[in-house]
Amino acid sequence: MPKEIYLVKVGMSMTEGMVSEWFVQDGSQVKKGELVYALETEKVNLDVDADYSGTVKHLVEVGVTLEPGDVVGYIFETGEDIPDTLAGAPAAASAETKREAEATAPVPAVAAAPETVSASVAASDPVVSQDGHIKSSPAARRLAKELGVDYTRVAGSGPGGRIVEADVQAVSQSDAVVPAAPAEIATGPEPKASPLAKRLASERGIDIRSIQGTGPGGRIVQSDIENAAVTGVSTGAAAVSGPRAGERIPVKGMRKTIASRMHHSLQESAQLTMDMEVNMDDVVKMRTSLVEEWANEGVKPTYTDIVIKAVAKALRAHPMMNSQFLGSEIALMTEINVGMAVALPEGLIVPVVRNADQLPIKELARETSRLAIAAREGALGLDDYAGGTFTVTALGMYGVDSFTPIINEPQTGIMGVNRIFDGVEWNGDKPVKTKKMNLSLTWDHRAVDGAPAAEYLVEVRNLLQSPYRLLV
Amino acid sequence: MSEHNVDVLVIGGGPGGYTAAIRASQLGLSVGLAERAELGGVCLNWGCIPTKSLLHTADVMREAMTASELGLEISKPKFNLKKVVKRSRDVAAQLSGGISHLMRKNKIIVFVGDAMFQDKNTVVVGDDTIIADNIIVATGARARNLPHIQADGDRVWDARSAMTPTFMPKELLIIGAGAIGVEFASFYNTLGAKVTLVEVMDQILPAEDSEIADLAKQSFIKQGMEVLTGTGVDEVKVTGKTLTALIGGKNRKFDAAILSVGVSGNIEDLGLEAIGVEVDRGFISVDEYQQTSVDGVYAIGDVAGVPCLAHKASHEGIIAVEGIVGEMPHPLNKERIPGCTYSHPQIASIGLSEVQAGERGEIKVGRFPLLANGKAVAVNDTEGLVKTIFDASTGALLGAHMIGPGVTEMIQGFAVAIGLETTEAELMETIFPHPTLSEAMHESVLSAFGRTINL
Numbered sequence: 061m062p063k064e065i066y067l068v069k070v071g072m073s074m075t076e077g078m079v080s081e082w083f084v085q086d087g088s089q090v091k092k093g094e095l096v097y098a099l100e101t102e103k104v105n106l107d108v109d110a111d112y113s114g115t116v117k118h119l120v121e122v123g124v125t126l127e128p129g130d131v132v133g134y135i136f137e138t139g140e141d142i143p144d145t146l147a148g149a150p151a152a153a154s155a156e157t158k159r160e161a162e163a164t165a166p167v168p169a170v171a172a173a174p175e176t177v178s179a180s181v182a183a184s185d186p187v188v189s190q191d192g193h194i195k196s197s198p199a200a201r202r203l204a205k206e207l208g209v210d211y212t213r214v215a216g217s218g219p220g221g222r223i224v225e226a227d228v229q230a231v232s233q234s235d236a237v238v239p240a241a242p243a244e245i246a247t248g249p250e251p252k253a254s255p256l257a258k259r260l261a262s263e264r265g266i267d268i269r270s271i272q273g274t275g276p277g278g279r280i281v282q283s284d285i286e287n288a289a290v291t292g293v294s295t296g297a298a299a300v301s302g303p304r305a306g307e308r309i310p311v312k313g314m315r316k317t318i319a320s321r322m323h324h325s326l327q328e329s330a331q332l333t334m335d336m337e338v339n340m341d342d343v344v345k346m347r348t349s350l351v352e353e354w355a356n357e358g359v360k361p362t363y364t365d366i367v368i369k370a371v372a373k374a375l376r377a378h379p380m381m382n383s384q385f386l387g388s389e390i391a392l393m394t395e396i397n398v399g400m401a402v403a404l405p406e407g408l409i410v411p412v413v414r415n416a417d418q419l420p421i422k423e424l425a426r427e428t429s430r431l432a433i434a435a436r437e438g439a440l441g442l443d444d445y446a447g448g449t450f451t452v453t454a455l456g457m458y459g460v461d462s463f464t465p466i467i468n469e470p471q472t473g474i475m476g477v478n479r480i481f482d483g484v485e486w487n488g489d490k491p492v493k494t495k496k497m498n499l500s501l502t503w504d505h506r507a508v509d510g511a512p513a514a515e516y517l518v519e520v521r522n523l524l525q526s527p528y529r530l531l532v
Numbered sequence: 533m534s535e536h537n538v539d540v541l542v543i544g545g546g547p548g549g550y551t552a553a554i555r556a557s558q559l560g561l562s563v564g565l566a567e568r569a570e571l572g573g574v575c576l577n578w579g580c581i582p583t584k585s586l587l588h589t590a591d592v593m594r595e596a597m598t599a600s601e602l603g604l605e606i607s608k609p610k611f612n613l614k615k616v617v618k619r620s621r622d623v624a625a626q627l628s629g630g631i632s633h634l635m636r637k638n639k640i641i642v643f644v645g646d647a648m649f650q651d652k653n654t655v656v657v658g659d660d661t662i663i664a665d666n667i668i669v670a671t672g673a674r675a676r677n678l679p680h681i682q683a684d685g686d687r688v689w690d691a692r693s694a695m696t697p698t699f700m701p702k703e704l705l706i707i708g709a710g711a712i713g714v715e716f717a718s719f720y721n722t723l724g725a726k727v728t729l730v731e732v733m734d735q736i737l738p739a740e741d742s743e744i745a746d747l748a749k750q751s752f753i754k755q756g757m758e759v760l761t762g763t764g765v766d767e768v769k770v771t772g773k774t775l776t777a778l779i780g781g782k783n784r785k786f787d788a789a790i791l792s793v794g795v796s797g798n799i800e801d802l803g804l805e806a807i808g809v810e811v812d813r814g815f816i817s818v819d820e821y822q823q824t825s826v827d828g829v830y831a832i833g834d835v836a837g838v839p840c841l842a843h844k845a846s847h848e849g850i851i852a853v854e855g856i857v858g859e860m861p862h863p864l865n866k867e868r869i870p871g872c873t874y875s876h877p878q879i880a881s882i883g884l885s886e887v888q889a890g891e892r893g894e895i896k897v898g899r900f901p902l903l904a905n906g907k908a909v910a911v912n913d914t915e916g917l918v919k920t921i922f923d924a925s926t927g928a929l930l931g932a933h934m935i936g937p938g939v940t941e942m943i944q945g946f947a948v949a950i951g952l953e954t955t956e957a958e959l960m961e962t963i964f965p966h967p968t969l970s971e972a973m974h975e976s977v978l979s980a981f982g983r984t985i986n987l
Contacts, residue, residue: 256955260926282928
């Protein structure tokens with residue numbers, strides 16, 4: 061029996077992706093562990109290797125947008141009959157038609173799935189289930205626990221796709237950990253929501269996973285849906301009246317992710333920005349000397365690196381700024397992982413400097429430089445952009461003096477780094493030319509009030525004004 | 533004079549106050565509670581509980597009177613008014629003692645006496661001065677008088693007098709047909725008084741759905757009451773043992789009258805004005821977390837506004853306390869508070885009436901009469917209706933209104949459903965046990981969508 065090659069799911073936020081290149085031509089041989097296709101998603105590009113040896117048959121062509129979990133091809137083992145063409149190729153089937161197809165034929169060739177799921181998928185699946193709530197009955201969850209079945213991978217057959225006992229039983233008897241139907245993987249776990257909220261969301265075309273619940277236990281209730289702006293904006297509206305559009309750029313991939321995440325961030329949190337001027341004389345001096353000192357090691361710290369270090373160090377003393385507002389509670393994050401916004405032609409990506417508070421500036425500079433290069437080359441790994449607890453974003457190189465960065469959810473703060481300019485300090489009545497820079501701090505007022513946020517900003521400023529403290 | 537420091541002081545030991553005190557204690561706070569009369573408040577001592585005892589007596593008596601229909605031969609039951617009242621008082625006393633026990637168990641210091649604010653953190657009760665970070669005002673409400681009619685405890689009764697009668701009036705006037713008036717009407721009517729129930733609004737039970745209220749009115753009339761709606765009592769005069777009331781331009785004679793025209797908040801003599809607590813039309817103004825206009829001072833229950841219901845007070849008590857400790861409770865949704873009237877027939881409801889719901893948009897209304905319910909026929913009590921109201925576009929259950937046997941015990945089913953925001957789909961898929969009166973709830977939902985089975 062041929063083994064499926066799946067479109068692997070990398071990270072929770074992945075909702076679609078495509079094969080951007082087949083490394084193994086249709087009908088050619090592949091060995092287990094060899095690269096078989098290149099995956100392109102909104103966030104990352106990843107080369108996927110084969111889990112079996114055999115003859116590769118393509119089911120989809122390069123560039124067809126699919127959902128994670130969709131089958132993109134098969135590997136036929138030696139001795140198996142290899143058809144010339146594969147029947148039932150989805151071509152560019154829309155998500156809707158695929159879901160319908162799966163609803164009517166829920167048990168096709170998924171039985172042999174577990175081994176075919178590649179390592180990267182296996183790594184990301186628990187993340188999916190961690191998030192909590194998949195529509196399932198309490199009895200189903202209990203049975204799943206007793207039988208050792210991972211219920212998050214079970215396709216539900218109850219009302220509204222709810223996983224019921226029988227589903228778990230069926231999976232356990234078939235003795236296969238069946239991954240959820242592809243549509244289920246694609247949509248990820250459904251959050252806890254009232255039936256009415258689910259119905260309203262579905263009627264109004266609102267993605268319920270984009271909504272933060274305010275009911276008991278964070279459950280999504282009717283008012284949450286009503287408060288959420290309708291996300292589906294009619295693309296045809298512009299053609300009816302007003303200025304005519306020229307080229308139309310489809311909103312997909314990275315653009316789509318950025319659009320929805322930025323919009324959601326502004327909708328959900330109470331964010332606001334304040335600016336503070338920093339005397340950068342000492343930072344400029346320090347950086348100049350560090351650049352010289354480390355030149356032969358190929359390490360060149362940037363101003364942003366130094367700001368990241370200051371931001372991270374100050375977070376240790378201001379844990380509320382390193383928190384996540386979760387509705388009914390505020391989680392103080394133990395690690396200080398600072399995301400740094402990197403602009404790519406396709407859009408913005410935010411790789412993460414882990415434990416930035418503990419890294420010496422030299423190591424930090426090495427890491428940011430590695431991340432920036434990897435980001436530009438599309439070679440970021442999963443760990444490289446996960447787990448951020450705060451973000452630093454710089455527009456200083458464009459001469460920007462102040463802006464209002466948008467929080468990278470679910471973080472509580474983001475620091476905007478502006479240009480360094482020739483400012484003035486007053487020495488008595490005499491103006492003294494001084495290097496200055498503004499910091500633009502956006503924070504979530506739900507978690508932190510203005511005064512403590514300002515105290516944090518002052519601490520960052522003080523660190524930058526006495527930058528030797530960053531070296532110890 | 534002794535001084536006490538506590539995290540929370542609750543003023544008033546009714547269902548709101550004592551619940552707040554216990555919850556605060558559970559959350560690790562030190563708690564004091566001031567009460568000037570009996571623990572348990574009006575609810576337990578002079579309201580909900582003792583009247584349920586009286587009404588139970590009436591229910592058993594009614595059953596006994598109709599026992600021949602069930603093949604039983606019982607001679608006509610007689611009541612001993614003294615014993616009926618005594619049992620009601622004993623029940624109240626027993627439960628109030630239970631609250632004392634709960635206070636001890638939760639290490640809540642009870643201060644006996646009138647409470648008076650010195651400042652927003654200091655309250656004096658008798659010889660004790662209590663300093664508290666947070667103070668919860670839960671002083672409740674009392675029966676309202678009318679400008680031209682005052683209860684005198686002799687022939688013009690307030691609720692307290694009405695639940696401790698020393699004689700059974702032959703002709704009884706009840707002024708005000710809210711839940712309290714209707715319950716007394718039901719009790720006295722069953723025990724043999726000729727009851728005249730007068731309501732100035734166009735329907736009895738003005739808070740209820742008008743269809744349900746109309747069914748109640750018809751039932752009361754069938755049971756022998758005179759029910760006058762849209763009618764005021766212009767004057768009441770007591771001469772010896774006779775009470776003369778001017779109703780609709782006519783003088784009518786009665787043995788007694790019960791004044792049940794609502795309640796007003798107990799906001800006086802607490803020093804609220806001095807510390808700047810805002811009051812609006814006789815009730816303390818609060819925000820969604822029960823906080824008054826003064827930081828650290830909270831108000832819950834009847835004194836914080838309508839509806840004046842014990843379960844609303846308890847819930848607000850929990851909200852206030854959890855808010856104090858920063859647990860971010862969910863504010864009370866006043867459209868999800870069930871209400872019950874324990875007359876015969878019983879009435880229970882939650883959510884919007886048909887008229888209110890209709891004003892908000894398209895609705896679907898389901899009705900199922902108990903006449904078509906097997907259990908109701910079997911227990912010889914088929915007078916009743918279950919009415920459900922849904923949002924036509926979303927399927928949200930907006931309101932449920934029931935009249936008939938057992939409905940006060942059944943309404944919680946719809947309360948859970950509304951609380952969980954179920955739609956008609958989940959309610960239809962729920963299996964209701966057979967044979968029960970509750971099947972009428974299921975059928976009512978089915979009926980709203982044209983799918984009723986047994987009708």
